[in-house]
Amino acid sequence: MATKKTPPRPASAPVPPKCGPCDGTGEVPVTVHVGRKRRAVGQQAGICLACFGTGEATTD
Numbered sequence: 001m002a003t004k005k006t007p008p009r010p011a012s013a014p015v016p017p018k019c020g021p022c023d024g025t026g027e028v029p030v031t032v033h034v035g036r037k038r039r040a041v042g043q044q045a046g047i048c049l050a051c052f053g054t055g056e057a058t059t060d
């Protein structure tokens with residue numbers, strides 16, 4: 001009774017599209033500003049808001 005049905009697989013596995021802004025890394029460099037003049041003091045890694053850190057482009 002335990003018949004397993006395996007769905008037919010496509011010949012090539014679908015590769016998720018790579019996110020553009022972060023180049024698939026899920027992180028983007030964010031410039032850190034301080035002070036009233038908003039002087040840039042450096043950069044830190046921030047989560048990519050385009051893919052929310054997944055590195056995969058959303059298809060919506």
Ligand SMILES: [Zn+2]
Nearest residue numbers: 019022048051
């Ligand atoms: Zn991204």
